[in-house]
Every structure is written in C-alpha cells, then in structure tokens.
Amino acid sequence: MKKTLFFLIYLLFQNIGHSQLTIDRIWALNGNKSITINAIVDTLEINETNTIEILSATAKNNDGQIIKSSEAYPDMYYHNFDRWIQIIFKSQPKPIYSLDSLKVKIKYFTPTEENKSLITINNPLEKFNLNLIENEYPKKKFIILDFYTLKNLKKKNKKEYKTLIEKIEERNKVAKDSIALFMNMAFQEYKKIPNSELKKKLLIYIEDEGRQIQKIATYDKNGMNMDFGGYYIWSKSYTSLLQIKSYNSIPENNWMIKLYIENEKSTKEIELKMENIVIPENKKITH
Known part of the structure; x- marks a missing residue:
C-alpha cells in the first residue's frame, strides 16, 4: 500500500548563526515550493501587555532572489502575547532548499500609563x-x-x-x-x-x-x-x-x-534577522 507524505516537519531547537530568532519548526510542501517557518523571537519581552504584529517578511532564497511572504502571523487582526511567529512562503516557481537570510519587520507595542497607551x-x-x-x-x-x-x-x-x-x-x-x-x-x-x-x-x-x-x-x-x-x-x-x-x-x-x-510613543518598528536557514526536503515516501 502506497502512502504519500505531504509535508515534513523539521525541528530545530538551536540558533542558526547569529540571529534574533530561533527556529522552532519548518514545514516543506509541494516539492519545497511552499514553506512555513515557525520561529521564536529571542530579543524582545513579549507578554500579555507587550505584543507584536508582523508588518512584512522577506527572504533571500538559494538563488539569491528576494521573495515576499504570502502570509504571516501575528498580523494586524491578531496580536501575539507570546514570542511565537509564523512566516509562510507559498507557490514559489522553484523549490527552496535554503534561505540565505530572513528579515521580519514587526511593530512592537509597549503600552504604559506614562505613554497614554x-x-x-x-x-x-x-x-x-x-x-x-x-x-x-x-x-x-x-x-x-x-x-x-x-x-x-x-x-x-x-x-x-x-x-x-x-x-x-x-x-x-x-x-x-x-x-x-x-x-x-x-x-x-x-x-x-x-x-x-x-x-x-x-x-x-x-x-x-x-x-x-x-x-x-x-x-x-x-x-x-x-x-x-x-x-x-x-x-x-x-x-x-x-x-x-x-x-x-x-x-x-x-x-x-x-x-x-497604540500611539507613536508606545509602538516601534523593529527588523528581526536570521541567516543560513536550511529547509528540509519534502519527499514522497512509499511503502
């Protein structure tokens, strides 16, 4: 009986190079033409009060081309109260096996009574x-x-x-x-x-x-x-x-x-970076 494995979850629990993000897991789909990256923000205090919103995410693929994320969470409709983020690159023309770099621009919200937020x-x-x-x-x-x-x-x-x-x-x-x-x-x-x-x-x-x-x-x-x-x-x-x-x-x-x-004093745009990300290969496995 043949079974097709449609996605492969790749777990990494350590930093890859010097970064502000730690990879939690990576999904590779559609012959590596679609990938999903879950990561943890290392450098910011994020909790029930201090939250983040992803404004944009781009990456440089193994061919040196800049690609833009098709989806990213948390977005303007769902602010995160922990350090987890998700970046999705869908339907790329060629398979992606590595990313030279990943850049995620976020809005960091730190409300206090002093800044009237x-x-x-x-x-x-x-x-x-x-x-x-x-x-x-x-x-x-x-x-x-x-x-x-x-x-x-x-x-x-x-x-x-x-x-x-x-x-x-x-x-x-x-x-x-x-x-x-x-x-x-x-x-x-x-x-x-x-x-x-x-x-x-x-x-x-x-x-x-x-x-x-x-x-x-x-x-x-x-x-x-x-x-x-x-x-x-x-x-x-x-x-x-x-x-x-x-x-x-x-x-x-x-x-x-x-x-x-949110106001000007309580929000700040920050760019998080990561380099040299290896993407697991999405293979068809038969039995």
Whole structure:
C-alpha cells in the first residue's frame, strides 16, 4: 500500500548563526515550493501587555532572489502575547532548499500609563453613556452602555428610550442614529437571552479609525481577569463597532476596565534577522 507524505516537519531547537530568532519548526510542501517557518523571537519581552504584529517578511532564497511572504502571523487582526511567529512562503516557481537570510519587520507595542497607551477605567458602572477617552484621544469614542437597562427601557417606553439614545449621541458627538442602529442589531442578536444573562453583559460603542485600540480587558477588585467572551458588530467601514462583553457574573462597580491603545510613543518598528536557514526536503515516501 502506497502512502504519500505531504509535508515534513523539521525541528530545530538551536540558533542558526547569529540571529534574533530561533527556529522552532519548518514545514516543506509541494516539492519545497511552499514553506512555513515557525520561529521564536529571542530579543524582545513579549507578554500579555507587550505584543507584536508582523508588518512584512522577506527572504533571500538559494538563488539569491528576494521573495515576499504570502502570509504571516501575528498580523494586524491578531496580536501575539507570546514570542511565537509564523512566516509562510507559498507557490514559489522553484523549490527552496535554503534561505540565505530572513528579515521580519514587526511593530512592537509597549503600552504604559506614562505613554497614554494604557488607560484604566475605575468604577465603570458609574460612567455609562460617556466617552471615556475623550481627553486622551479626542477623535476616538469609547462609550460603555448598560445592555439590560436599555433593552428593558425600550420595551417599556420606546419614546423615552429613543430620547435617551439621541442624548447619548449628541453629548458624545456621535453621528445621528449610529448608536441606535448598533443597538437594534444587538437587540436582534440577543432577543432570546433572558434578563438574568443580559445583566452579565456590557456594551461598548467604539469609534476607532486606524484600529489603534488593541485590547480591552476587565478585572475585578483583586486583579482577576473577568472576561468570558464577547461578540462584535462592525460598521460597513470597519471604523466603528459595538462590542458585547460577556462575564460569568454580573459586573460590579469595583471592577476596572483596562484599555490598550497604540500611539507613536508606545509602538516601534523593529527588523528581526536570521541567516543560513536550511529547509528540509519534502519527499514522497512509499511503502
């Protein structure tokens, strides 16, 4: 019986030459015309606060040609909280058996309160319906809304509900009906959810052109992360959204919300390099 091995995993746990990366594993596919490289970033502190995003990745192959990655992780949609990265080179015209060099340009995000990339919102239940980052980021919006209260108000008195939403939009300089439209979609999405579960959710209306808000985390008074899940409703332009944050228990006023926002002081572009990478040969094995 014949079996074809479609990929070969090649493990290396030591540095190859002098580098800022350590190879974890390499996949060779399609007769070495497609390769995937997993690597560990050695030179940066990366954790739940300090994260990385790959901007680009290029390599010089064994023929001396520069090739660009077709995919790379973490990207702008998924920032990594550990040191692992993945670079993919797909569908090359010729097999690749070695790389003379690999260059990975990343964005390194190091938020602190001093550089205004870490904003802590204490007593959040006292701050409904207000733009809580207006002073630090005048062009952005971050407005916490009470899902349970608003849904029940609309059910009891639609006119009063409409007036309240209009006031929230006007007070925070939000375009007319923007929050109202998001609320209608949220009500529709959660129309069968009982009140006992609605009380365990908070709504956050966000305007973030440029997508600089990278993380929103909720902690109790002891510093334990309370985030349990969530749901996102995006605008067509992807510049605003309504985030439905879910918790295992009803939010308390002594909780805190930490907001991580990229700015010029908290981000830095860094180029990571590696040389002389051997690619395992993708062979067909028969039995």
